[in-house]
Amino acid sequence: MNLSHRPWLTLVRTTFSLSLSLGLLACATPQRQPVVVNLVAINDFHGHLDQEKFSLTRAADPKPVQVEGGGIEVLGSYLQAWRKEDKDLVFVGGGDLIGASPGISSLFADEPTLQGLGRLGLRVSALGNHEFDHGIQELQRQIKGGCDSPRPDRACKFDGDFKGAQFSYIAANVMGKLSGQPFFPAYHIEQVKGVKIGFIGAVLRDTPMMVASEKLKDVSFIDEAEAINRTIPGLKAAGVTVFVVLIHEGGTTTEAFDQPACSQLKGPIVNIVKRLDPAIKLIVSGHSHTGFMCQVDGRTVTQAQMYGHLLTRIALTLDGNSHEVMQIDTKNVEMTPSQLAVPAELSTLMEQARKGSDAMINQPVARLAVSTLSRKLNEAGESPMGNVVADAQLAAVKNLGAQIAFMNNKGIRGNLETKQDNISTYGQNSTVLPFGNTLVLMTLTGAQIRTLLEQQMWLDDESPDGRNVLQVSDGFSYTWDRKRPVGKRVLAETVKLNGVAIDDQAEYRIVANNFIAGGGDRLPMFVEGKNKVDTGLKDIDVFMQYIKAKDHAGTPVGSSNPAGRVQRLN
Numbered sequence: 001m002n003l004s005h006r007p008w009l010t011l012v013r014t015t016f017s018l019s020l021s022l023g024l025l026a027c028a029t030p031q032r033q034p035v036v037v038n039l040v041a042i043n044d045f046h047g048h049l050d051q052e053k054f055s056l057t058r059a060a061d062p063k064p065v066q067v068e069g070g071g072i073e074v075l076g077s078y079l080q081a082w083r084k085e086d087k088d089l090v091f092v093g094g095g096d097l098i099g100a101s102p103g104i105s106s107l108f109a110d111e112p113t114l115q116g117l118g119r120l121g122l123r124v125s126a127l128g129n130h131e132f133d134h135g136i137q138e139l140q141r142q143i144k145g146g147c148d149s150p151r152p153d154r155a156c157k158f159d160g161d162f163k164g165a166q167f168s169y170i171a172a173n174v175m176g177k178l179s180g181q182p183f184f185p186a187y188h189i190e191q192v193k194g195v196k197i198g199f200i201g202a203v204l205r206d207t208p209m210m211v212a213s214e215k216l217k218d219v220s221f222i223d224e225a226e227a228i229n230r231t232i233p234g235l236k237a238a239g240v241t242v243f244v245v246l247i248h249e250g251g252t253t254t255e256a257f258d259q260p261a262c263s264q265l266k267g268p269i270v271n272i273v274k275r276l277d278p279a280i281k282l283i284v285s286g287h288s289h290t291g292f293m294c295q296v297d298g299r300t301v302t303q304a305q306m307y308g309h310l311l312t313r314i315a316l317t318l319d320g321n322s323h324e325v326m327q328i329d330t331k332n333v334e335m336t337p338s339q340l341a342v343p344a345e346l347s348t349l350m351e352q353a354r355k356g357s358d359a360m361i362n363q364p365v366a367r368l369a370v371s372t373l374s375r376k377l378n379e380a381g382e383s384p385m386g387n388v389v390a391d392a393q394l395a396a397v398k399n400l401g402a403q404i405a406f407m408n409n410k411g412i413r414g415n416l417e418t419k420q421d422n423i424s425t426y427g428q429n430s431t432v433l434p435f436g437n438t439l440v441l442m443t444l445t446g447a448q449i450r451t452l453l454e455q456q457m458w459l460d461d462e463s464p465d466g467r468n469v470l471q472v473s474d475g476f477s478y479t480w481d482r483k484r485p486v487g488k489r490v491l492a493e494t495v496k497l498n499g500v501a502i503d504d505q506a507e508y509r510i511v512a513n514n515f516i517a518g519g520g521d522r523l524p525m526f527v528e529g530k531n532k533v534d535t536g537l538k539d540i541d542v543f544m545q546y547i548k549a550k551d552h553a554g555t556p557v558g559s560s561n562p563a564g565r566v567q568r569l570n
Contacts, residue, residue, distance in 0.1 A: 031320065031321065032320030032321050033320050034317050034318060034319060034320050034326060035193050035194070035195055035317075035318040035319075035320055035323065036086075036315055036316065036317050036318070037088070037090070037192050037193060037195060037197065037242070037315070037316040037318065038082070038085075038086045038088070038089045038090070038313070038314070038315055038316075039089070039090050039091075039092060039244070039284075039313075039314040039315075039316065040079060040082065040089060040090070040091045040092070040311050040312065040313055040314070041091075041092050041093065041094060041246075041284045041302060041304055041311065041312040041314060042075070042091070042092075042093050042094070042097070042122075042304055042308060042311055042312075043093060043094030043095060043096065043097075043128075043248070043284070043285065043286030043287075043303055043304055043306070044094070044095070044096040044097075044128070044286050044287065044289055044305075044306040044307065045093070045096070045097045045098075045113065045117075045306075045307060045308050046096055046097070046098070046099060046100050046101050046102075046130065046306065046307060047097075047098055047099070047100075047101025047102060047104070047105030047106060047110050047112075047113040048070060048071070048101070048102060048105075048307040048308055049071060049072045049102070049104050049105055049112060049113060049116060049350065049353060050071045050072075050102070050104060050350070050354075051068055051069055051070055051071035051073075051074060051337070052068065052069075052070055052071070052307070053066055053067070053068045054066075054067060054068075054069070054070065054307070054309050055067075056257065056291075056309070056334065057256055057257070058256055058257075058258055059255070059256035059258050059259045067334065067336055068336070068337075069309065069334065069335045069336035069337055070307055070308040070309050070335050071308065071335075071350075072113075072116040072120065072308070072346055072349070072350065073342045073343075073346050073347060073350055074308075074335050074336070074337055074338075074342075075120060075308050075311065075335055076119070076120055076342055076343045076346040077338065077340035077341060077342045077343070078311060078333070078335065078338075078340060079091060079120055079121065079311075080340070080341065080343055081340050082313070083121075088192050088193055090123055090190055090192060090197070091120060091121050091122045091123055092122070092123060092124055092125060092199060092244075092246055092284060093117075093122055093124070093125025093126065093167075093246065093286075094125065094126055094128070094246055094247065094248055094284050094285055094286030094287075094303065094304075095125060095126040095127055095128025095129075095130075095131065095203060095246070095247075095248030095286045095287065096128030096129065096130045096131065096248060096286055096287065097113065097114075097117060097125055097128070097131070098110035098113050098114065098130065098131060098142070099128070099129075099130025099131055099132075099133040099134075099434075100130050100133070100413050100434045100435065101113065101434060102427070102430075102431050102434075103357055103360065103361045103426070103427040103430045103431060104353050104354065104357045104361065104427075105353070106154075106430060106434055107154060107157075107356075107357050107360055107361070107430070108154055108157055108158040108353070108356065108357070109134075109138075109142070109149065109151050109154040109155045109157075109158075110142065111142075111155075111156070111158045111159075111162050112158055112349060112352075112353040114142060114164075114165045114166075115158075115166075115349060116346065116349055116350075117165070117166075117167060118165065118166030118167060119343070119345050119346055119349065120346070122166075122167040123167055123168070123188070123190060124167055124168040124169075124170060124188040124190070124199050124201075124246065125167060125168070125169055125170070125201075125246060126169075126170060126171060126201040126202060126203060126246035126247055126248045126284075126286065127139075127169050127170070127171040127174065127184060127201060127203045127248065128203055128248035128286060128287065129203060129204060129206075129207040129210045129211060129248065129287070131169070131203075132207060132211045132215060132216060133211060133215075133435055134150060134151060134215070134436075135150060135214075135215035135216075136183075136215065136216070136218050136219065137149075137150060138150055138151065141155070141162075141164075142164065142165060143164055143165050143169055144164045145162050145163040145164030146162065146164070147161075147162060151436075157356075158352070158353070158356065159352070168185060168188045169184060169185075169201070170184060170185045170186060170187055170188050170199065170200070170201030170246065171183075171184045171185075171186070171201045171202060171203050172186035172187065172200055172201055172202050172227040172228055172230065172231055173202045173203065173205065173221055173222045173223065173224050173226075173227035173228070174203060174219050174220075174221060175219060175220050175221070175222055176218065176219060177217075177218055177219060177220055178218075182227075183218070183219050184201075185201075186200065186201065186227070186230075186231050187199060187200045187201065187231050187235060188201070189235070189238065189240060195241060195242060195318060195323050196238070196239045196240045196241060196242070197240065197241075197242040197243075197244060198231070198235040198238075198240035198242065198243050198244070199244050199245075199246055200228050200231050200235075200243065200244070200245050200246070200280075201245075201246050201247070202224040202227060202228055202245065202246075202247040202248070202249070203221070203224075203247070203248040203249070204221075204224065204247075204248055204249040204268070204287060205221045205222065205223060205224055206221075207221050208221060208520075209519075209520055209521060209522050210515075210520060210521070211515070211520070212437070212514050212515045212518050212520065213518035213519065213520070214514075214518065224247060224249060224272050225271075225272045225275035225276055226275075228245055228247075228276060228277070228280070229275075229276065229277045232277045232279055232280075236279075241318075241322070241323040241324065242316065242318065242323060242325060243277070243279050243280045243281070243282075244280075244282045244283075244284065245276065245280055245282070245283045245284065246284050247269070247272070247283060247284070247285055247286070248285075248286045248287050249268050249269050249272060249285060249286070249287050250267060250268070250269050250285045250286055250287040250288030250289075250290060250303055251265045251266050251267025251268065251269040251270055251285070251288055251290070251292075251301075252265075252266060252267055252288055252290050253265045253266065253290065253292050253294060255292065255294075256291075257290075257291025257292060257293075257305060257310060257332045258291075258293075258331070258332050259292070259293070260293060260330070261293065261294070261295050262292050262293060262294040262295070263294065263295060264294075265292060265294040265296060265301060267288060269283070269285050269288075269296075269301060270296055273296045273297065273299055273301055274296065274297050276299070280299065281299055281300065281325045281328060282299070282300050282302075282314065282316065282325070282328055283296075283299060283300070283301045283302070284302055284303075284312070284314075285301055285302065285303045286303060288303065289305060289306040290303055290305060291303060291304060291305035291309075291310050291332050292332075293312070293330040293331070293332060300314075300328045300330060302314065302330055302332075304332060305332075308335055309334070309335060310332045310333060310334060310335060311332075311333050311335060312330060312331070312332050312333075313330065313331045313332075313333055314328065314329070314330050315327075315328070315329040315330075316328055317329070357427070360426055360427070361425060361426060361427030361430075362425050362426075362427065363425060363426040363427075364423050364424070364425055364426075365423075365424050365425060365426055365428075365429055365544050365547065365548060366423070366424060366544070366547040366548040366550070366551040366556065366557075367421065367422050367423050367424075367551045367556045368416070368418055368422045368423075368424055368547070368551075368556050368557060368558040369422070369556040369557060369558040369559065370384075370422065370558040370559060370560055371417075371418050371422050372415050372416070372417050372418065373385050373388060373415060373416040373557070373558045374415050374560075375409070375412045375413075375414065375415055375432075376415075377409060377469065378561075378562050379568055380469075380480075380562075380566045380567055380568035381409070381456075381469025381566055381568070382469065382471065382562035382563070382564070382565060382566040383409065383412075383471065383562055384558060384559050384560065384561060384562055384563075385412055385415065385416060385432070385471075386407060386409055386412060386471025386562070387471065387474075387559075387562060387563045387565070388543075388546075388547070388557045388558065389407045389412060389432075389433070389471060389539075389543060390405040390406070390407045390471045390472055390473040390474075391405070391473050391474050391546070391557075392542050392543045392545075392546030392547070393405040393407060393439055393473070393511055393512075393513075393539065393542055393543075394473040394474070394511060395542075395546055396439060396511075396535075396537055396542040396545070396546070397439060397441060397511050397535060397537070400441060400509075400533075400535070401441070401509045402441060402509050402510065402511045403475075403497060403508050403509050403510065404449075404472065404473055404475075404476045404497065404508060404509075404510045404511070405472065405473035405510070405511045405512070406452075406470045406471070406472060406473075406510060406511075406512045406516070407470065407471040407472075407512070407513065408468060408470060408471075408513070408515070408516050408520070408521045408523075409468055409469060409470070409471055410468050410521060411433070411435065411437065411513060411515065411516075411539075412432060412433065412471075413431065413432060413433070413434055414431050414432050415432070416428055416429065416432050416558075422556070424547070426544075429540065429543065429544050429547075430540060432540075432543075433539050433540040433543055434540075435513075435515070435539070436538050436539070436540065437513035437514050437515050437538070437539045438513065438514045438534055438535060438536055438537060438538055438539070439511050439512075439513060439514075439534075439535045439537045439538075439539065439542065440511065440512055440513065440514050440517035440532055440533065440534050440535070441509060441510070441511050441531075441532065441533045441535060442509075442510060442511075442512070442517065442526070442529030442530060442531060442532045442533075443507050443508070443509055443510075443529060443530045443531045444507070444508055444510055444525070444528075444529050444530075445504065445505065445506065445507055445508070446495075446502035446503045446504040446505065446506050446508065447504035447505070448525055448528060448529075449495065449502060449508060449510070450490060450492060450495055450502070450504070451525050452470075452523065452525040452526070453470070453478060453480075453490045453495065454486075454487050454488070454489065454490055455522070455523050455524065455525055456468060456469050456470055456523070468521050468522075469566065470523075472565050472566065474563070474565070475497060475498045476496070476497055476565060477494070477495075477496050477564075477565045477566070477567070478490055478491070478494045478495040478496065478565075478566065478567070479491045479494040479566075479567040479568070479569060480566070480567075480568055480569070481568070481569040481570055482568060482569070482570045483569075483570040491569075494567070510529070512526060513539055514534060517529070517532070517534075
């Protein structure tokens with residue numbers, strides 16, 4: 001029997017096919033257009049509210065160029081223009097937004113910077129190591145607001161009140177010692193164009209090596225990647241589909257800041273990125289003060305140099321249905337002045353900050369022997385600025401028995417510049433030593449001093465700026481040999497005090513700031529010092545008193561070259 005010739009069977013077949021097609025259409029999810037989420041990132045702003053000169057090397061030209069820009073008004077003009085393109089743009093940070101700041105911000109406990117970042121529309125930032133500079137109590141005040149501060153001379157002096165940061169600080173790997181849980185929020189969720197984005201924060205695990213130990217007594221720091229990965233299940237349960245890491249840890253590359261998809265990134269951030277959950281596709285970094293847009297194992301890793309010199313524009317193209325990341329486009333943009341309008345509220349803030357700080361910042365302190373006292377290290381690891389800082393600290397406590405002063409080079413944050421007649425101002429001096437560290441006396445044996453010198457961060461590259469060679473006071477000297485193995489580079493017979501070789505068994509009274517006295521900058525020998533006394537004398541006060549006294553005596557400090565207290569062979 002030929003069933004195909006029966007009309008009713010043809011009708012059934014047609015009806016079944018039509019019903020199946022309609023059923024499939026009813027069950028299918030319509031394909032939505034891709035969603036583009038725009039982010040802008042900043043890192044290591046360090047309270048640089050005003051414009052300044054800086055150097056950039058562009059991919060198109062290997063010769064560095066000097067430009068002027070940055071500053072909160074310039075940043076605001078660009079962000080305002082970009083928000084006209086996309087009102088849902090999200091502004092985020094990679095940490096160290098405050099701390100080690102110029103006088104215009106530091107004189108007011110960085111409150112102008114926190115207010116300014118709020119007015120820029122910052123939504124969330126990782127914590128950086130410098131956010132911890134003045135301790136947990138002060139950081140919590142800066143986040144939540146109020147005037148109960150360990151710096152009563154600076155807190156709430158900007159406008160009489162302080163309401164706290166208008167954005168979220170996050171860090172998944174800062175743990176409360178009592179609770180064992182994240183001390184700060186581990187993440188922050190933003191809903192943008194119908195998409196839930198989870199921003200996960202972290203700060204470098206070595207923060208205790210960079211902040212005085214007594215300021216971190218309530219918290220501990222765990223592995224960055226492990227802490228970040230712990231947050232993923234909870235974020236997924238909350239409906240988050242896009243994961244962005246904001247981390248204050250970085251790396252370096254020889255490639256230009258504007259080189260797309262750079263591939264030569266090196267440093268701690270690389271190992272961290274390689275261990276992150278596969279769901280994470282974008283990492284915004286900081287700490288290394290380098291501009292880059294790199295690829296690491298198929299993920300995008302960015303950094304916007306420092307001080308607001310650059311902003312990183314990031315476009316996330318997401319699948320319209322699954323919201324999975326399909327493409328990430330990045331661009332590091334130079335923050336140079338333009339014809340763009342400056343938001344009035346930022347101009348008002350800057351006018352207030354300049355007016356409030358100018359009198360103090362421009363107050364003359366002392367005449368120098370040179371127009372610029374440089375912190376740049378020579379090949380041996382010594383700088384003209386380091387000489388003066390160490391001498392000032394020794395002079396301040398010599399009457400208490402101090403014989404040698406040691407100063408960490410990374411604690412000196414800039415050159416001491418002068419503008420007219422070689423006269424330095426309070427603002428210029430405070431920029432050089434912005435931490436307000438105190439001087440600590442202790443006793444070390446000669447053998448411990450030699451071990452301390454070996455503990456310095458000797459790196460095998462040719463750049464002396466890569467090392468944290470201790471700056472030493474007048475009368476102390478030694479020689480080191482780069483070709484010798486690490487741990488045996490100091491020539492023992494050359495370690496001398498006032499021309500006499502130090503005795504391994506003898507005890508010497510030394511002075512150092514409270515940061516390295518607590519083992520900071522990976523110098524654990526200081527922890528073993530005996531008979532410690534924190535004098536309470538602040539390094540910046542001691543420094544200014546010293547250069548002022550020298551000026552009044554007719555022997556202003558400073559030279560163009562280091563004094564030669566540290567010598568290097570090979």
